[in-house]
Amino acid sequence: MxxxxxxxxxxxxxxxxxxxxxxxxxxxxxxxxxxxxxxxxxxxxxxxxxxxxxxxxxxxxxxxxxxxxxxxxxxTVSHTESADPIGDDVHEVVPGLIHRYPDRVLLKFVNVCAVYCRFCFRREMVGPQAGTKVIPDLDAALAYIRNRPEVWEVVVSGGDPLVAAPRRIAELIQALAAVPHVRIVRFHTRVPVVAPGRVTAELVASLEHPDIATWVAVHANHPAEFTGESRAAIARLAEAGIPLVSQTVLLASVNDDAETLAMLMRTFVENRIKPYYLHHGDLAPGTSHFRTTIAHGRSLMKALRGHVSGLCQPTYVLDIPGGHGKAPIGPSAVDDIREPRTVEDFRGQRHCYPPE
Incomplete structure (x- = not known):
């Protein structure tokens, strides 16, 4: 500071x-x-x-x-932007439950957050105007999950699920652990970084259950967000044996330069968080000033490759508008157009690869 x-x-x-x-x-x-x-x-x-x-x-x-x-x-809202930019509504099977991919569902456990990001893709659906802290029909969501044996993982989001009381989180974990085919529950959260005091021993204990594996995806966008308090909160999760992965949104004038992005990814790894996703900015209303071009995002991913540890490499993804899911959009080192096929190294030099 x-x-x-x-x-x-x-x-x-x-x-x-x-x-x-x-x-x-x-x-x-x-x-x-x-x-x-x-x-x-x-x-x-x-x-x-x-x-x-x-x-x-x-x-x-x-x-x-x-x-x-x-x-x-x-x-300023462009004609390409939408109140539902990733198509949650298309795949909402009961209120607050999204079934977009075959083996997993996303549960909007709460409709509020500890902080409100100006680039949020659910900005029209979260906040005090949402009207309720917990989704209105959790019983229906759990019934749907119980009746779908293909559901292996439940992603808990919102809002930010870790603003809920530890008692409610523990009840959710217990309910999911009782479903034989659900083996993974993954919480997506900003709380350990933006409100680290919430990560108490009681909260950490609420995430643990012997019959289900809990993962936590920690969202941070700039290395400055990692204060002493946030590092301690993250350590409490890691020391409890909870696997940690990261989420980051590529944001113009926040982290859209190679030096900042490399520092952020290294900071994740230093705090025992594996970089997972680098999200291209969604087409949420009034967020065009945050979005970079895909070409710029690819150039940043190319700059990371080889120059920082493989542990520090997230997958650069785009949520396809309309509800079609995430697609990896990072650069490819392989030239499939010309023969002989070549592969580019991290210094930008190309090398022949024999025909397959």
Missing amino acids: TDAAKTVPFPARRTLRSLADLTEAGLTTAEKAQQLQSVADRYAIAITPEMADLINPADPHDPIARQFVPDSAEL
Whole structure:
């Protein structure tokens, strides 16, 4: 944290949830707050004290502020953007349960988050306006899972499922563990990074069950998000034997340069988190200022290959609009067009490969 950030009179350790809060914290001005009212009326605001502490208000390009502080650009909606950019609605089998892939389902366990990212692909569906903290028909979701023997894994999302009380999480784990064909439950969360104090011994214990394997996918987009508190929270999960993987969204002016991306992936690995997905920005309303081109994303993946450890290589994926699922879109080192076939090394030199 910079000296400039240290001098900001943040309200005492509470989540900032309004433009008035942001103004009081020095993260915007009264004049800008008036201009942002239309954004706040449409999309929820929440910045935890841990994230607010990282923001340098004097830096107009601060990567943490860009992720969480509202921007008037969010009111610019292109014709390609959609309130349901990855097609959740197409595959919703009961309220809050998405069955898109044959062997797994996604359960929207809660409709709220600890923080609200300005680029969220479910930004029209999460937040206080969603009306309920837990999905309305969990019993129906569990009944569907029990009746589908092909379902091997349940991905628990939302919202952010780790904002739920440990008791509710434990009840969910117990219910899923009782289904013989469900062997994996995977939680997707920002909590260990943005609200590490929630990762208590009670929460960690709620994730564990002898009859089912729990995995946690930790979402972070910039190495600055890894504070001492967040590293300790992640360690509590890792030391409990819970496997950890990462999620990152490729974001313009946040992490869309090779140096930042390499540092982020190394930070994941140093904290016992295996890089898993680098998401191309979804076509959510008002998020075009965050999206890079696919060509730029591929160039970044190419820059990572060979220059950082193989442990640090995520899969670059695009969620195909309309509900068609994720597709890997990273660069290929193989030239299949010309003969003899060549393979490019990490230095950019090509080498012949014999005919198969």
